[in-house]
Amino acid sequence: MTAIRLTVNGTEHLLDVEGPVSLLNLLRERLGLTGAKNACRQGECGSCTVLLDGEPVCSCLVMAADADGSEIITVEGLAGPEGGLHPVQQALHDKGAVQCGYCTTGIVMSAVHLLERNPTPTAEEVKEALAGNLCRCTGYGAIVRALAAPETATDGEAP
Amino acid sequence: MSDKFEVVGTSERKVDGLALITGRPVFAGDLDLPHTLHLALLASPHAHARIRRIDAGGAARLPGVALVLTHENTPSLRFTTAGQGYPEPSPYDARMFDSKVRFVGDRVAVVAAESPRLAREALSLIAVDYEVLPAALSLDAALAPGAPVIHDEADAEGIWDAPHNLAAALDVAVGDTPAAFAECVAVVETTCETQYAQHAPLETHVCQSYLDDNGRLVLYTSTQVPFHLRRIVARILDLPIHRIRVVKPRIGGGFGVKQEVLLEDVCALVTMRTGRPARWEYTRSEEFVSARTRHPFRIRVKVGAREDGVLHAIEMDAIQNTGAYGTHSLTVLSNAGSKTLPLYNKAPHLRFTGRSVYTNLPVGGAYRGYGGTQASFPLETALDRLAERLGLDPVELRRRNHIGSGETSPIFAEMGEGREGVPMIIKSCAIPECLNAGMEAFGWAHKRARPRDTGPVRRGVGMSLHMQGSGIPLIDMGAATIKMNDDGSFHLLIGATDLGTGSDTILGQIAAEVLGVRLEQIVVYSSDTDFTPFDTGAYASSTTYVTGKAVERAAREVEEQIRRVAAVMLQTEAGAVQLGDGRVIAPDGRSVTLAEVCTRAYYGADQFQIGATASCVPEESPPPFMASFAEVAVDVETGQVRVLDYVAAVDCGTPINPRMAEGQVEGAVANGIGYALTEEYLFTPGGKVRNADLSRYKIPRTLDLPPIRVILVDSYEPTGPMGAKSIAEIGINGPAPSIANAIYHATGVRLARTPFTPERVWRALREAGIG
Numbered sequence: 001m002t003a004i005r006l007t008v009n010g011t012e013h014l015l016d017v018e019g020p021v022s023l024l025n026l027l028r029e030r031l032g033l034t035g036a037k038n039a040c041r042q043g044e045c046g047s048c049t050v051l052l053d054g055e056p057v058c059s060c061l062v063m064a065a066d067a068d069g070s071e072i073i074t075v076e077g078l079a080g081p082e083g084g085l086h087p088v089q090q091a092l093h094d095k096g097a098v099q100c101g102y103c104t105t106g107i108v109m110s111a112v113h114l115l116e117r118n119p120t121p122t123a124e125e126v127k128e129a130l131a132g133n134l135c136r137c138t139g140y141g142a143i144v145r146a147l148a149a150p151e152t153a154t155d156g157e158a159p
Numbered sequence: 160m161s162d163k164f165e166v167v168g169t170s171e172r173k174v175d176g177l178a179l180i181t182g183r184p185v186f187a188g189d190l191d192l193p194h195t196l197h198l199a200l201l202a203s204p205h206a207h208a209r210i211r212r213i214d215a216g217g218a219a220r221l222p223g224v225a226l227v228l229t230h231e232n233t234p235s236l237r238f239t240t241a242g243q244g245y246p247e248p249s250p251y252d253a254r255m256f257d258s259k260v261r262f263v264g265d266r267v268a269v270v271a272a273e274s275p276r277l278a279r280e281a282l283s284l285i286a287v288d289y290e291v292l293p294a295a296l297s298l299d300a301a302l303a304p305g306a307p308v309i310h311d312e313a314d315a316e317g318i319w320d321a322p323h324n325l326a327a328a329l330d331v332a333v334g335d336t337p338a339a340f341a342e343c344v345a346v347v348e349t350t351c352e353t354q355y356a357q358h359a360p361l362e363t364h365v366c367q368s369y370l371d372d373n374g375r376l377v378l379y380t381s382t383q384v385p386f387h388l389r390r391i392v393a394r395i396l397d398l399p400i401h402r403i404r405v406v407k408p409r410i411g412g413g414f415g416v417k418q419e420v421l422l423e424d425v426c427a428l429v430t431m432r433t434g435r436p437a438r439w440e441y442t443r444s445e446e447f448v449s450a451r452t453r454h455p456f457r458i459r460v461k462v463g464a465r466e467d468g469v470l471h472a473i474e475m476d477a478i479q480n481t482g483a484y485g486t487h488s489l490t491v492l493s494n495a496g497s498k499t500l501p502l503y504n505k506a507p508h509l510r511f512t513g514r515s516v517y518t519n520l521p522v523g524g525a526y527r528g529y530g531g532t533q534a535s536f537p538l539e540t541a542l543d544r545l546a547e548r549l550g551l552d553p554v555e556l557r558r559r560n561h562i563g564s565g566e567t568s569p570i571f572a573e574m575g576e577g578r579e580g581v582p583m584i585i586k587s588c589a590i591p592e593c594l595n596a597g598m599e600a601f602g603w604a605h606k607r608a609r610p611r612d613t614g615p616v617r618r619g620v621g622m623s624l625h626m627q628g629s630g631i632p633l634i635d636m637g638a639a640t641i642k643m644n645d646d647g648s649f650h651l652l653i654g655a656t657d658l659g660t661g662s663d664t665i666l667g668q669i670a671a672e673v674l675g676v677r678l679e680q681i682v683v684y685s686s687d688t689d690f691t692p693f694d695t696g697a698y699a700s701s702t703t704y705v706t707g708k709a710v711e712r713a714a715r716e717v718e719e720q721i722r723r724v725a726a727v728m729l730q731t732e733a734g735a736v737q738l739g740d741g742r743v744i745a746p747d748g749r750s751v752t753l754a755e756v757c758t759r760a761y762y763g764a765d766q767f768q769i770g771a772t773a774s775c776v777p778e779e780s781p782p783p784f785m786a787s788f789a790e791v792a793v794d795v796e797t798g799q800v801r802v803l804d805y806v807a808a809v810d811c812g813t814p815i816n817p818r819m820a821e822g823q824v825e826g827a828v829a830n831g832i833g834y835a836l837t838e839e840y841l842f843t844p845g846g847k848v849r850n851a852d853l854s855r856y857k858i859p860r861t862l863d864l865p866p867i868r869v870i871l872v873d874s875y876e877p878t879g880p881m882g883a884k885s886i887a888e889i890g891i892n893g894p895a896p897s898i899a900n901a902i903y904h905a906t907g908v909r910l911a912r913t914p915f916t917p918e919r920v921w922r923a924l925r926e927a928g929i930g
Contacts, residue, residue, distance in 0.1 A: 034189040035182020037411070039361045040443045044853035047361055075182035089180045093172055096818035099826060100659025101179025102361040102411030108180065127861035134853065136361055136412050137659050139829030140861045142822055 004068035008033070009077025017064045024048045024059040027074060035075035035105045039134075046133035049106035050074045056113045058132075075105040078112065088112050088147065095146035099137030107133045111147050120149035165739075166671040167881045170818035171678050174664045175409060175657070185409040187381045188365040188440055195367070196225050196429055198422075198439035199278035201268040201285055202449060203260035206294035206519035206846035207307060210258050210287060215268060217284035223273040224281045225433050228425060230256035234395055237314055241486040241524070242384030242391065242418045244634050244695055248577025250317035250326055250485040252310050255395060255424050260289075261309055261483035262519050263847040264448035271429045271437060294519040295324065296846045298457060298480050301518045309483065309517040318485065319515070326485035327492055327515040333569045334508030336461075339472035343463030345548040351460075351537035352912045353895075355480075355840035356453040358526055359858050362411020363446040368426035369436035371404070376427055378405045383417040383656050384696035389688050395424045396431065403427075407686035413658035414830070415525035416451050418698045419486065447851035451524025452840070454491050454515075455480040456533040460541045462506075468549050468559045470506035475499070477513040477534065482522040488515035490576045491523065491530040497580065498531030499538050501568035501782070502626045505560045509570065519846055525698055527827060528891045531627055532834070536913060539623035539896030543903065553900065554594055554603065557624045557786075564588040576699075581632040583779040587876040587884065589810035590624065593786040596870045597622075597808035601788040612905065615930075618803065620790045621900025625892045626782040629876075629885040630701030635777060637706030638692035639713040641670060642770035645761050647741055647753030648680045649717070654694025655706040656686045660887055661819040662702040666710045668815055669880050673714035674721075675738035676753065692772055700783070700885035703815060707880035708775035716771035724756050724769070781876050783884045784810040785824075787893030790865075791901040795930035798921025800902060802832055802865040807893060809869065812876035812884035820886050821869040827890025828867045833859045835895040839914050 002017045008031060015030060022041075027033045027050070036059050037047040043058040050059045051073040078086040085093065088111045098104050107130060114121055114129035121129070126147045127140070135143065178185050215227040233256050239249040256266055268285050272278035295301035295309060301324045310321045319325045340346050366380035376398065382388050385405040393400045410417065422439045429437040441450060461474040477495045481488040496511035526532075546556040562568060564585055572582040598604065606620045640652040651670045657663040667681040674680075685691060694706055718738060725743035726733040728751050737744050744750040760769050790804040807824050814820035837857035841849040850856045869890075875882035899910050902920070908927045912919065924930045 029191075032191065033182075034184040034186075037186075037361070038188070039363070039411075040853045042443070042852060042854060045361060078181075085177075085180070093176045093180050096170060096172075096822055098173060098176050098179050099661065099822060100361070100410060100412040101175070102186065102659075104180055105182040130861045132860075134361065134858060134860065136359055136414070136830065136858065137826045138822055139825040139827075139859075139867050140864060141825050141867055142818075144861070 002065045004065055006067060007071040009074060021064045022060050023062040023064050023067050026064040027059060033074050033076050037102055037105060039102065044134070046110060047103050047106040049109040049133065051109055051113060056110050075108055086112065088115060091146040092143065095142055097138060097142040097146040103133060103135045107135065107143060121147065123148040164672055164881060166668045166678055167815050168813060168817065170816055171664060171668055173661055174667055174683050179409065186362060186411055187367060187379055187408055190367050190379055192367065192369055192436040195436040195438050196271040196273070196433060197275040197278045198425065198429065198437055199270050199275065199282055200266065200445060200449065201282045203263055203265040203267050205260060205289055205291050206263050206296060207292040208260050208289040209292060210260065211290050212288040213268065214286040217286065218270055218281040221281045221284060223277040224270060226271040226429055227268060227285065228256065228428065229268045230254065230258045233428065236395065237316060238391060238395055239486055240419045240421060240484065242387035242420060242696060245390060248489050249487055250315060252315045252318060253484050262521055263845065264521060265483060269425050271433065294846055296519055298478055298516050298518065301516050309519060324517040325514055326481050326517055327489035329493055329511065329513040331496065331511045331573045333573065336472045336474050336508045336510040339508035340461065340463045343471050344466045345545055346461065346463040347541050347544040347548060348459065348461040349537055349541045349544065349911065350457065351540065352457045353455050353533045353536060354913055355455050355521065356834050356838045357447055357856065358414035358416040360412030360414060360416060363441040363443060364417065364421050364450055365440040366422040366426045367436060367438045368430040370430060370434060376403045376430060378403065378423050378427060379408065380405065380423055381410045381417055382407050383413045383658060383698055385656060385686050385688050386654060386693050387696060388420055388423055391420050392423050392427050396427055404689045407656055410658045413697065414527045415529065415698065418525040418696065419451055421450060443853060444851040447856065448521060448848050451486065452482070452521050453526040454523030454533065456495065458495065458534055458537040460537040462541050462545050464545060464549060468551050468556060470503050470560045472508035473500060473503060473506050474510045475534065475538065479513065479515045480518050480520065480523065481515045482518055482520045484522045485515065485517065486522060487525050488523065493574050493576065494530030495534035497570055497574035498627055499534045501570045502562055502624060503560045504562040504566055504568040511574065521848065527830065527888045529888065532892045535623065535625055535892040536895040536899065540899050543621065543900040553622055554598060558594065561590045561624060562588060576631050576634060581779060586878060587781060587810070587812055587874050588784060589872045589874040590784045592872040593784055593808040593810055596872050597786040597788050597806050600868060600870055601804065601806040603788060606790060615794060615796045617793050617795060617905040618790065619793065619901045619905025620788065621897045621904055622786065622788045623893055623896035623900065625785040625787060625889055627700055627889040628780040628782050629704035630777050630780055631699050632777050632780045635695045635699065635701045635705050636774060637694045637709040638772060638774040639706065639710040640692050640770065640772040641713045641717045642768060643717065643757045645754060645757045647757060648682060649674060650682045650684060651710065652691045653685045653706060653710065654691045655702045656697035658697050660823060661816060662697065665703060665815040665819060666706060669707050669710045670714045672881065673711060673718055676741050680741065700888045703883050703885045704879050705775050705777050707883060709773050711880040712773035712775065713771045716773060717769060720769045721753065721756055724760050725751050728756065728759060779878060781878060781884050783886050783889050785889045785893060787897045789894065789897035789901045791898055791905060793902055793905045793920065795906060795924050798917035798924060800836060800898065800915050800920055802898060805865050806868045806870065807890055808872055809886065809889065810872050810874040811886035812874050812879050813882035814871050815881065815883050817871060820871055823887050824869045824890040825867045827888065828894060829859055829864055831891040831894035832864060834914065835898045836914050837916065
């Protein structure tokens with residue numbers, strides 16, 4: 001049994017962790033935060049992406065005990081300027097970039113991290129930032145078009 | 160065409176989009192019930208074996224284990240896991256648990272325990288004594304004389320020829336192909352093979368079951384077919400249908416793999432035996448191995464044309480590997496012909512022969528494209544060869560031969576889904592527009608005329624033409640219930656199953672259009688067998704066309720009721736008033752709001768619930784059409800193929816929601832590019848899948864895909880809702896043949912086996928002395 005301290009979406013939690021529990025399972029099963037999804041348990045698909053001390057990680061690959069003392073942001077912790085959708089969420093919703101939605105929250109977290117560092121990414125930069133997020137429904141085009149700065153969103157145009 | 164509509168034809172946001180994008184607990188696996196038992200699967204390590212003895216005692220005695228299920232303590236009747244209309248056209252060759260296992264990954268036992276870890280731990284305490292049998296691990300091995308008989312059980316039903324491992328067989332002949340080929344100036348014959356591939360939805364199969372307050376069984380599950388599921392589970396467990404409620408929440412992708420009953424029978428039995436909630440979720444590895452796959456095929460195609468470039472005869476001989484069970488075997492086999500051959504109706508002589516073969520390999524099933532994908536590859540590459548032989552541009556060959564409006568194909572009547580088909584005259588066909596718009600956007604003429612590259616990286620372009628269907632005529636059924644609320648809003652209740660495709664949204668748009676309100680005034684509730692009317696489910700590109708028509712009919716009936724009430728209020732004739740902008744307007748301009756109409760119906764004179772239920776059983780299945788164009792760069796030193804550009808020009812009739820329709824095509828093309836280039840099961844010599852995870856089974860990532868440009872051409876299907884046809888499947892059929900034809904254009908080398916991995920391409924180039 002290990003006692004760990006985590007700040008999740010601004011709230012501090014003291015938690016006892018027994019055995020090899022992943023951060024993903026901790027979030028979903030102990031804290032009831034279902035936004036991060038389990039799809040492969042091996043860090044291949046990015047559906048479980050959260051921000052750990054500001055960096056996107058696959059929460060299925062992080063042991064909860066190793067996250068002791070860190071700050072976690074999940075999709076539930078995002079909000080826009082007036083408490084509504086985060087601009088990344090709004091853009092994906094407006095541009096038809098969500099189909100089944102299972103990968104979406106992970107993509108949102110990767111995109112939030114990108115746009116914090118680069119507010120006007122090119123289509124190529126969006127693709128690189130999302131290279132660790134698998135989506136089986138959209139073919140990514142609508143996602144890239146929603147997130148890339150308009151003048152660089154060449155995806156969908158002739159090469 | 161869509162300019163005459165207000166809500167239809169606009170790219171409305173998804174009605175479930177906010178819940179999805181904020182991570183609300185909307186998926187089956189997000190449900191968190193107290194006292195849940197967690198299930199784990201003991202899968203067969205052998206491709207073919209009889210269970211001599213199974214001792215579950217050690218596992219059952221482990222503290223925290225509630226139940227161990229094996230063939231010794233579960234129902235023994237045979238069924239098909241295929242969620243199809245009743246009676247299912249798939250053989251009843253499966254049991255909940257069997258004393259014989261038929262592939263590596265087959266069900267042997269399931270443990271229900273207090274935690275997932277305990278359940279997995281208990282699996283190792285189940286002792287199984289297997290009599291290992293010779294296995295048939297390829298089509299040829301299963302068809303060889305003296306091959307092991309995979310279904311030797313006496314109680315299977317509906318198998319075509321079990322002693323010869325044939326799940327199904329077909330032979331359809333129109334005209335006289337042998338004589339016709341003798342009359343041709345050019346004949347091309349090719350044999351192609353396609354691989355095991357998987358849908359790989361991001362959400363694996365997951366089911367949670369529990370008893371409600373009245374002791375009824377609730378299955379909260381990721382399914383495409385809630386009503387078929389309810390029927391099949393009721394039969395397996397010998398429960399009355401009304402004791403079962405199936406709820407489909409949001410689903411994390413299906414693509415056909417969730418048109419199966421894979422978890423729910425076992426979850427249901429655990430809950431019935433223990434009274435406790437049960438949860439079963441496939442691991443990613445189990446999803447690859449024990450769920451369903453795209454049936455591999457070996458298909459020989461022979462095409463012949465007269466001197467005018469018009470096709471005279473087409474033969475297709477398809478051998479399908481259905482794996483250990485025959486789910487969707489006959490119907491995928493027949494769709495290989497019925498979703499390709501009608502495209503070229505100028506050929507008067509047609510022959511389709513097919514066999515579905517059992518092997519000791521993973522199980523085939525429904526997968527977007529459903530046979531059309533597998534058969535498009537040989538047919539469209541054969542036509543590319545034929546065009547070259549005739550000295551015609553590949554587009555020109557299609558122009559001389561494609562089906563058109565007002566025309567038919569004998570295949571429509573000959574080949575149905577497990578029985579004869581339904582004759583149909585094509586009423587909407589914008590293939591010429593698809594070819595023109597696709598060529599122009601792609602720059603076909605210019606790119607096709609470029610001299611062949613001679614360096615290490617060689618570019619080339621290829622194209623192909625496709626059709627699919629819109630539901631299964633005279634078999635599928637959709638129904639819709641609409642009821643009105645006293646604020647002028649409506650509830651739309653539909654059994655149809657939104658897999659992430661957006662069908663809840665587009666069905667809401669159809670209702671809003673008829674009722675003259677904004678989409679926000681329609682509350683869409685779907686896929687709950689307790690509360691929504693019957694629907695066969697989301698498969699065969701049925702929802703837009705079939706359920707959409709049911710929604711339109713229900714809305715028209717509601718519209719009539721509103722007119723009658725409003726006419727009394729406005730003291731005019733029901734036929735004289737019009738609905739629009741949330742009001743009912745008399746010819747003289749006076750109006751009442753819909754809220755006032757419903758409030759009167761609730762509380763005023765002649766009170767009644769404004770509402771209606773309507774159904775649609777389609778009499779035909781109008782095909783969407785697609786012209787597909789691909790540009791590739793082939794590195795002849797490494798065999799690497801990169802797709803540089805892709806254009807899909809599609810006729811889907813009226814796009815109810817253009818952005819969602821484009822998204823369906825874009826996503827299907829991306830999936831098809833993975834199928835064409837990288838996605839493939841690899842097996843050990845013993846028949847075990849070697850790459851059952853997302854690191855070694857390569858589905859496309861952002862950086863792997865070209866721009867996929869989708870063009871929706873102007874078209875209107877008079878039998879469809881607001882002129883619509885369905886669109887979800889067709890896009891996946893294009894990449895394999897278009898890319899194969901482009902590789903040929905780039906290098907002069909023909910590839911006859913998918914996927915076109917660097918190794919396979921490199922070998923083909925070396926054999927041709929290139930690179």
